[in-house]
Amino acid sequence: MKIAIIDKLRSYLFIKIPLILILALFITVSLIMTSHKIIFTHEIIPSLQRNAVNYTQYIFEKIGTPPDVTTAKHIAESEGIEIRWEGPGSRWASSPYMPGVKQFNLPSYDETRGIYADMNEAGQCVEIQKGKWRFLFILHHPQESVPYIIQIFKIAILIYITLAIIAIYFAMTWLLKPIKTLHEGVRQISEGNIDYEMATNRNDELGKLVDSFNTMTRKIREMIQSRDKLLQDVSHELRSPLTRMNIALEFMDDNSTKKSIKDDIGEMETMITELLETERLKSQYGGLKLENTNMLGLLNDVCSGFQNQKPGIKIVSFPEDVSLEIDPKRIRILFRNLLDNALRYSQPADYPVEISMRVKNNEITISIQDFGIGIPEQELPFIFEPFYRVDKSRSKKTGGYGLGMSLCKRIMEAHHGIIEITSRPSLGTTVFLKFKNPK
Secondary structure (H helix, E strand, O other): OHHHHHHHHHHOHHHHHHHHHHHHHHHHHHHHHHHHHHHHHHHHHHHHHHHHHHHHHHHHHHHOOOOOHHHHHHHHHHHOOEEEEEEOOEEEEOOOOOOOHHHOOOOEEEHHHOEEEEEEOOEEEEEEEEOOEEEEEEOOOHHHOHHHHHHHHHHHHHHHHHHHHHHHHHHHHHHOHHHHHHHHHHHHHHOOOOOOOOOOOOOOHHHHHHHHHHHHHHHHHHHHHHHHHHHHHHHHHHHHHHHHHHHHHOOOOOOHHHHHHHHHHHHHHHHHHHHHHHHHOOOOOOOOOOEEEEHHHHHHHHHHHHOOOOOOEEEEEOOOOOEEEEOHHHHHHHHHHHHHHHHHOOOOOOOOEEEEEEEEOOEEEEEEEOOOOOOOHHHHHHOOOOOOOOOOOOOHHHOOOOOHHHHHHHHHHHOOOEEEEEEEOOOEEEEEEEEEOOO
16 A cells, blocks of 8 residues: 555656655755754854853852842843842842752853853853852843744744745646646547647646647547548448449349459448448437337347357346337447457357346446457557458458447447457457446
């Protein structure tokens, strides 16, 4: 699970770029904090402590030993500091809340002169010992101390980092939004939706890339439309001479030449019919005449036309009560083409072609599986292309004109369904027909 998440993060550009920027931000902040700490530890703090000790010695000399309470009180009030001393027969503090001298264990600053100093939670503290007298000076309150300022600085840095991360994320999302648009466009076109247009109002390089992609799809669409129009026009033009040729053949004596010519004309008529049928299915409603049809009854009717063909057809599991709103004529063509292919590319000794149906939630899936020669993996993406055949020799013994699977796809799309195919050489091929379940 952890490895899968890491792999996903590595492949997600919208996460990688912000992570790189955030990492760079953290490195920069870490360097600043480290430099700040070094400067404060080795330069600023010793300097502040030295000034504090010198200032405390000046105050100590003003107060005197034994200390003068009036002078000490005036200095504490005017300078905003706290003073406390403990000595023979005398104890005094400028504030009743000031901690005792013994509560602090200050490190030695100048042991020869009895001076101890440190910055702690109470502030900048300096202790001076002279004989039996001990004086404690707190020069700054905690809110004014350098450690407090450093703490506030660290909190401010964390807040700035958080705001920077949020800003980076939204900025990257906005900057890279055309990439998401392109990804969706590529997905739509790869699924055959060549009419899909990507919208963008960006004028930068990514926006121009989206516009270029739209231009490319428009040109591809125009090329396909031109090709389809040409095929449609040629198909219409061929029907008349083929009809005249059939009529002329009726006046010829029956022989092998007549039969061969008639077979060729029959194949051409089949090709033209498939071309025109494919074109009709491209209309808005596909030219469909929908009827509530029992699928098992329709399938049994189609299978009856293949009774004498080896290795045969076997309906494995198929509910009797499933009916769909379909065009029976078109679905018959669909089943007939698929079963003809399954039997054509199976050997007589192979297992029979198996047909089954699975009903799951809002989808009905019909699978047609053969155990024949199969299709090479590299050929599968092109199976539904018009005139595409795995056999490059295009021999009549191994198939038709390569229009059958293209027509099957058009029929499924007209019914708002999906056709998918899987195959392994020498193990067979399975075609899945997925219809929406009306329930």
